[in-house]
Amino acid sequence: MTCKCADAHEHDVVASSLERVRYFPRQLLTADDMRVEQEYFRERQRRHNRFLHGWGVVCGLEVLPDPATGAMAVKVCAGYALGPWGDEIFVEESTPFDLTYCARRASEECKPAGVIALPAGAPQILQIKIRYVECASRPMRTLPAGCGCDDTACEYSRTRDGFEIQCFLKPTPAPASTPLKVDPAMPACLPCPPDSWLLLAEAQRGATSLTVDNTVRRVVPNTPSLAGA
Numbered sequence: 001m002t003c004k005c006a007d008a009h010e011h012d013v014v015a016s017s018l019e020r021v022r023y024f025p026r027q028l029l030t031a032d033d034m035r036v037e038q039e040y041f042r043e044r045q046r047r048h049n050r051f052l053h054g055w056g057v058v059c060g061l062e063v064l065p066d067p068a069t070g071a072m073a074v075k076v077c078a079g080y081a082l083g084p085w086g087d088e089i090f091v092e093e094s095t096p097f098d099l100t101y102c103a104r105r106a107s108e109e110c111k112p113a114g115v116i117a118l119p120a121g122a123p124q125i126l127q128i129k130i131r132y133v134e135c136a137s138r139p140m141r142t143l144p145a146g147c148g149c150d151d152t153a154c155e156y157s158r159t160r161d162g163f164e165i166q167c168f169l170k171p172t173p174a175p176a177s178t179p180l181k182v183d184p185a186m187p188a189c190l191p192c193p194p195d196s197w198l199l200l201a202e203a204q205r206g207a208t209s210l211t212v213d214n215t216v217r218r219v220v221p222n223t224p225s226l227a228g229a
Contacts, residue, residue: 018043046086051189055198056218057081059225061091063128063201065210072099072210074128074203076165082220084193087132089163097165099126099203099210125170125204127216129197135162170202 020040021033049055060079067073075096081089136156201214 048086049082049088050084050086050192053082054190054218054220055082055084055086055193056220057198057200058220058222061130061200061217062214063203063212065203065212066096067209069096070098070100072205073097074099074210074212076128076130076200081130081198083132083196083198085132085196087196088161089130089132089198090161091130091163095165097128097167099128099167125202126167127170127199128165128167128201128203128212129199130163130165131196131198133162133164135160166197167203168197 018040019036021029021037058080060077061081062077062079063074064077065073066075069075073096075094076091077094078091080091083089136158137160138156138158139154140157142153142155198218200217201212202216203210203212205211
């Protein structure tokens, strides 16, 4: 789709998939306009993060065994990451997680999902992953529509940035493919990952203890680390 400029520039401009609200006098603004305004800047920030910085752990988020809590218990330390879809993931404080049933943990307004039991048999390698989620917060009553008498309707007035931690069985590795040759003078854009989960670590239950490997994670270098600070 092309958009014809309405000013003195006589040329066609290829439209992006993003659009923002154009304000003008006596304009009627609705909740949808406010959402468009928010999404425009959020999507631009996601695109900036994904294409310029990539995705991965920026700092912290180390996964450590927590034997005092349970044989399969771990804790995810505080830290910051960029998700595969460009979302910021911020863990403010150490978060416990039980690998026994892969119980889902999220920020306080998010309700945990169902429990997934691990299959019996030979020890399996579990991948501990994290992703960005949004949590509705601060419910408030809404005004009744028209002249109705329904005064019980509620809406959440805030959306809080949160995170979700989950574990998955490590999949069977796919056959190695021939890497594509990339011209450094013409770098290719990174493809969009299929899901928003970010791998933090892999864990395996040994004979006497739980082994956690944090080296499998993808890392995004930050400015202080590059400067040697």
